[in-house]
Amino acid sequence: MSFFELLKTVPMFSGLSDRELSVIESMLEIESYRSGQIIIRQEEVGRSLYVIVEGAVSITRTTPEGQRIEMAEVRRGEVLGELSALDAGPRSADATAIQDCQLLALHREKFLMFVQHEPQAAVTLMVNLLATLSQRLRRTDEILYENEVSRLQEWNEQIDRATTHMKDMNSAFQETLSRRFEIIFAYRDLIGNVERLSDIASALARGSNADLGPGMSDLASELRSLAASARLQHTN
Numbered sequence: 001m002s003f004f005e006l007l008k009t010v011p012m013f014s015g016l017s018d019r020e021l022s023v024i025e026s027m028l029e030i031e032s033y034r035s036g037q038i039i040i041r042q043e044e045v046g047r048s049l050y051v052i053v054e055g056a057v058s059i060t061r062t063t064p065e066g067q068r069i070e071m072a073e074v075r076r077g078e079v080l081g082e083l084s085a086l087d088a089g090p091r092s093a094d095a096t097a098i099q100d101c102q103l104l105a106l107h108r109e110k111f112l113m114f115v116q117h118e119p120q121a122a123v124t125l126m127v128n129l130l131a132t133l134s135q136r137l138r139r140t141d142e143i144l145y146e147n148e149v150s151r152l153q154e155w156n157e158q159i160d161r162a163t164t165h166m167k168d169m170n171s172a173f174q175e176t177l178s179r180r181f182e183i184i185f186a187y188r189d190l191i192g193n194v195e196r197l198s199d200i201a202s203a204l205a206r207g208s209n210a211d212l213g214p215g216m217s218d219l220a221s222e223l224r225s226l227a228a229s230a231r232l233q234h235t236n
Contacts, residue, residue, distance in 0.1 A: 046084025055101030
């Protein structure tokens with residue numbers, strides 16, 4: 001199967017002659033991945049770049065805080081892992097198949113061999129690669145900035161919710177505290193009235209029989225009033 005026409009549409013290979021593209025095509029190996037399979041792992045040593053023939057791949061990056069950020073979704077004719085063809089450094093992101101995929105892999109050893117034998121093509125590839133990386137870095141910077149702004153907004157909303165909750169709790173506490181003090185003062189009044197009625201009862205006990213009838217009537221009235229007040233406090 002020839003992938004020559006596909007390679008002509010890949011920005012990284014733009015400007016290469018048909019002969020140079022044919023040489024690159026001869027170096028490619030076909031790899032297939034099922035949906036959900038990881039193609040590239042972040043931080044692993046990279047030794048290949050990939051051209052997507054079929055399917056779609058999700059590019060995600062995990063921050064030092066453990067947050068997973070969706071960076072891009074790449075499809076037919078786009079390239080993965082270009083930097084690894086140059087320096088074999090650690091991968092900067094994960095690449096996961098989100099559809100069944102067919103990829104063309106160009107391993108670093110073969111890429112370097114091509115560069116050594118085709119110096120003019122190497123210059124073209126470097127210019128194209130730098131342009132591609134520049135665009136991706138700008139997009140990555142935008143995504144990371146947007147993500148940080150979103151996180152800050154989320155934190156601010158959480159703080160606002162917590163502040164509102166604390167205010168509500170404080171209001172409820174103040175209301176409860178105020179009611180408790182009202183109850184305390186009310187019971188103090190009740191205790192004072194009970195003590196006063198006790199004194200009245202003691203005075204009646206020491207008084208004459210003539211005073212006992214009217215005194216008992218007054219005492220009963222006071223007791224009814226006191227009981228009603230106590231019931232009111234209990235209800236509230």
